[in-house]
Amino acid sequence: MSTFDLARIGTGLPFVAALPQLREALDGRGVAVVRAEPGAGKTTLVPPAVADLLEVRGADARRVVVTGPRRVVVQAAARRLAALTGTRVGGPVGSTVRGERQVGRDTVVEHVTAGVLVRRLLSDPELVGTGAVVLDEVHERGLDTDLLVGMLAEVRALRPDLVLVAMSATLDVPALAEVLGSDDGPAPVVDHPSAQHPLEVVWTPPPVPRLDARGVTDAFLDHVSRTTTEMHARALAADSGADALVFVPGVREVDRVVEQVSRLARGTEVLALHGRLDLRAQDRAVAGRGPGDPPRVVVATALAESSLTVPGVRLVVDAGLARVPRRDLRRDMSGLVTVQASRAAMTQRAGRAARLGPGTVVRCLDETTFAHAPEHAAPEISSSDLTGALLTLAAWGSPRGEGMPLLTAPPPAAVRAAEQVLHDLGLVDADGRTTELGVRAGRVPADPRLARALLAGAPLVGARAAAEVVATLADDHRAPDGDLAGLVSALRSGRAPGAARWRGEVVRLRRWAEDAVPRHDVPGHDVPGLVTALAHPSRVARRDGSTWLLASGTRAALPPGSPLQSFDWVAVADVTRTEGRAAAGTGAVIRLAAGLGADGIDLATGALRTREVRAAFVDGRVVAREVDAIGAIELAATPVRPSQEAGARAVADALARDGLGILTWSGTADALRRRMALLHRVLGDPWPDVSEAALAARAEEWLGPELRRLAAGTPVDRVDLADPLRRLLPWPRAARLDELAPERLPVPSGSRVAVTYPPHDDPDARPVVAVKLQECFGLADTPRLVDGRVATLFHLLSPAGRPLAVTDDLRSFWAGPYAQVRAEMRGRYPRHPWPEDPWSAPATARTNRRR
Template sequence: MFNLSAISHGLPAAAMVPDLERALAGRGRVVVEAPPGSGKTTVVPPVAANALGRVIVTQPRRIAARAAAARLASLTGTKLGREIGYSVRGDSRTSASTRIEFVTAGLLLRRLLASPELEGVDVVIMDEVHERDLDADLTFAMLCEVAELRDDLALVAMSATIDAERWARLLGEDVPIVRTPAQPHPLEISYAPAPGPRLDQRGVSRPFLEHVAHTTAAELAKLDEGAALVFVPGAWEVDTVVARLRDLGVDALPLTGSLSPAAQDAALRPDPNLRRRAVVATSVAESSLTVPDVRLVIDSGLAREPRLDVERNIAGLVTVPVARASGDQRAGRAARTGPGAAVRLVAEHEWATFPEHARPEILTADLTSAALTLAVWGAPGGEGMALPDAPEPRALARAHETLAALGAIELVEDRVTVTERGRLLARIPTHPRLARALVDAAELVGATSAAQAVAAIESDARAPGADLAALVRQLRRGGTPATRRWQEDVRRLTALLPTREKARAEKAPTNQASPAPASDDSLALVVALAYPDRIARQRGAAGDYLLASGTGATLPADSALFGQEWLAIADLARTPRGTIIRTAVPVSVDTALLVAGPLAGERVHTVWRDDRVVGRRIRAIGAIELSSVAVAPNPAQARAAVIAMLKERGLGALTWSDEAAELRARLGLLHRELGEPWPDVSDAALLERLEEWLGPELDRIASGTSLNRIPLLDPVRRLLPWPEAAQLEALAPERIEVPSGSQIRLDYPAIDEPDAKPILAVKLQECFGWVETPRIIDDRVPVLLHLLSPARRPLAVTDDLASFWANAYAQVRAEMRGRYPKHPWPADPLTAPPKRGTKRSAH
């Protein structure tokens, strides 16, 4: 049994031990809400272990899992790896006697896929669930399903800042919430915005990082002792600020997830020889790590979040304003053990505009790995699972398309079926694209070469000048933490290859059909296998490339890859300037063709050009044209080109006769008033149904008939519904008979004038004796009368004829009888005979 009194001594979380023990003794599901620094990560696991048995604790990051395990082992007086241990990617310290194991959510997710029963595990504690990491969300939902089958598996969800009631509902009915009240020390928050922008075209600006360093040095000098914790968005910014602080005479250390364990431990361990120091960190230090002796927080106000450009299928990290909830957690680090101060490097009014909470990764990130996990789990798309948020629909659809292209799933009318290849790829803890490249490239270039390439692509180290081959050469030279991590990943990936693939890989280099490429060619092969849609060819200006996907991208100005005609691109970033190539390697066109799969091939491209259909047979890799020759398109291709032209130019490209336009207008009014079966004849509707009503004419245009020689009256007649067409003249007549006996043509409103009325332009004298305004379409629509003078100039416009005779006619008569004396202007128009001509004419 763990000594809870010793472990929890001095920690606010000690107060919740009795409530937690009661909750675990009940149904075994509980939500723990405790503020930062309360000791929940230290106290809750031994309480659960004493109550129920073996415990797994998930952490959002490897560094947090290692640090939490080391701290708890120290407090229990045991050797790390015995009763208290951890397992993260590439590193594990556990034994048969381990009772509490700290792991990353991603690692536990892999275990669940391999063995859903979690045999031998009694409690799973999911820490920091508020961070809404994608792996953590999936693991939470999967554990809820496992717990439904295993009544003896206890689940605990805990965090510093969560919607406790929401998580309790997800865990089940009547799940208790155990809270530890905050015991905050005084915290002074101030604002110190930089004089210039935080971001420029390339990302975080160097002048802003100078401001971060100078503000840190100035504020740290005010402390008698202690540490400053400085938050910046990424590893490059961490290194830049650390270097500048050292130039200013400040003892500074970096803290990022990509550092070696020794370097991370140095930042997390206070140095008794230093009165003051600065730890410059990414978001790893927000909530899941304790950096000791912190009295001051400097917050850049920036964070990195995953984003997916769904249209271009480009995923990556983007720099965004930090969420205010995360900013509050950052600031709270300064007041964990005593009074502290936090300086936000933004204006106070700007801080108020920042988002309240960070968006969950399941709504913003690339979902390809998640979609494969859910498919293997048996719940494609997360249907029916206790996910805190459903996957973003467009990103999920894009993920399924990618997995289908990799052969990992079969996708039939949105029904997802995982394949054996998909199960194989899911067992390799990397992105499915890279897993595919590892498996397939191993057969061509050997397991070690394939693993080296994949490990380099995954490496957190930056490719100098976007040159991946240069990065690999750096990693091979050795001597850096990045090299050690890369070597560990190479061994891990090689070991993960199935035995069959390893055996094939050993033979592959001697295969005459597929000789082993040179080192850089091996790298290019792996990148192109992982991202065939990112095979790119130079176009236009140097450094400007067209990807097989159709996206354009440019090399950074300092790249050594300028002048390379073909690239295989491993990483892209969206910036205000456009898409930037972050990591790439030169590739031969032969290798590109070898791995491009369905993207490579020939197609006949037909377009409308110079008033005719022209065709070319194009050999291409996706959007990249390799060669092109003129060909005669077949009828279907030619028709498709005509349809595409009309959809681009609109129906105005055709010549509408008065008769065709009038019939279309009559049908338009009928549709607006009566609906179906009278057809919608708007431009959008007709363009959507081109082949239905304009079929024969499309073929005539495709075969060379000029657009202005295509009559449209018959095509419009094809739109008439039967048998309702027999009522056309009765409902929407072409002409209306007026009292004089004349048949006057109605002018129907244009399609783009839905509120206009049909117009009857008629001489006033022909309307004598006409009391009621004419109406059409079963008396639904009044006709708008344009009453004309003998010279056919408008005298009045009315849709209320009776009112006109009673009111306006007298004025019109007074003005017109002297101007047109030969025409009748009776005092009583209702009893006067209608006239087509003069007073003396017969009619």
């Protein structure tokens, strides 16, 4: 007898019709990609179906591990499957999330977060005892899920008996099938098109901006609330069982819309649904309306987009926004930003209204905005902080992900930045491979920075004290005044929200730390700052007037009234970008920090402490100082004479930062650059690119001697750039420079007229020859440059030097417009020749009398 009654579990779920196709794919190849719309029942049906397949095969390894993107999704999926089987979580159906494991001896299907499975693979690459893995919600392109796709593809090469299913709603399925395929070809695809019920689309663009410098505007949320109330009332008039599901980007927005709709819609139960809620509140939101219950409006984040099903929904109201992670590499800051949602996400949201019957979606934007939205959300690997991912890949034996079958390769700049962080923390070596500390940190279920702070901080301040600070930083605990020490104290006393969860996290983290006797007598009030600095040494900050300078070079401000204003040094745990007048004009605000004593500075920032000569190019000359510094924070500085190397580097850095405008371009140098730019644009290589970026990148190659002269004190206005530019000319072809792009062109009068070439950064402009009209009598064919590829533009001038005509076709000019020009000009300039026949008249630069 099978563990699961699929007929009972699959009642009313459309995906039950696709189970035979799934079994066929897994029997043949052991791997499959499942594509089905949200609500089809794939999350509920596929894991028990795979478990039954393993049972029929008599497999030794029977456990089916199912991943989800977030803990709330994982726990909800486990509770639903357990309920359908008449059991509780911990029986045949279990779940494991960070800090909570409900698995028993009889567990066959285990729901886990993607991060849990990543760490499990690092400690047990063969997944002993696991017969199958089901990757759910792959289309969300979460960072851990993307890593799992690559890791499990490699595991299957060693364990072909491991059954692997990847499930998606909207992802580019062929690419996923290719990554999970083998020598036999791409993985088979089980494509289950859901029945489409009629869906009415209503557009309600707001009369106010949706976003401003601070995020989602309150005025827009009020518009969403009013729209929800009005449209739900209309839906209830047509169908008394119609519930509404509202999508907004974050928890703050959920809370405001819940408050507003509760006030506007009397007699309606308004519920929130997001990841910070406890299980009881989440269950209430996804349980559906019972007999006699009032109408419901559920206001949710993207949780309900595809991961969770809210029953009874006939109306979806979509704010059209999404909250996504972003990494600012330059300022060493990460955070969530609100952006326009993708069309795929908005389509999934709309589908929630028509899953079981006709429905309506109300989009709080206009059709043009929808049409211009990105097709799909960018994968997290393209925009997130990759520090944790890089440590995982290093521990997996694939530093930087090189050679891994990943859906999307990580951006090289983000990889370099993340690897530098890991190296500075002592977690990887120069080759990107894990150190002994890195191996230990990789086992700790926390961000690598926090894992390092826990492991390095425990011997300094004690395991419990280190675990308390790390637990505070690891979870979403907040302090309006930015005071981390005060927040830790409030959590310890039970006064802060989430204190119970925090205490459990402290116990869990303490197990990973060595419970050693502290080696340093660190005062209790300095502990939060020291542990934070061990996690983020580049965020140690010193007061600089009303703002703070971080070792990373970022300037930031504390929240008004923060008790940290009295400290000279702080360790910053969270700093985010901001706009407008906030943050004293720095563009960054410190959300959480702790005061840092002198001992903490020395213990945490040793790797950043330097004593070096720093040279800079200022006001046309090089200045240098010997600086004692912690990153960008200068502790002391003494003026010194720069070395040639340091000075040259300073000028090169200034060129890269400020562009070539810091140099003086003579007329000769500018003209040469224009000629070279035209040749590169028309002929390409080997004629060099002389754009701003290209010249700055090759500064040492073409400007090396001049850089050293500047470094030695030569004024910038005494350096002519014409000869340096000639160093870039490709020999021997450079001998044709004057032939292809001559400085002057001969005209019939015998003069050689200067050619004005277009600016180097104007690809549409043409070379210009400005010449007196009388000097061109008899010239029929307009001269062409660059072996005849580029036509010149003649500006035919009056005797006073004013343009009479602009043409690149002299033959047509003489035959037509010249007659009108002659009629208008001969009376104004009688001393100059205006022959009736310009073809036979002698060309001249002189007046009639001088002739």
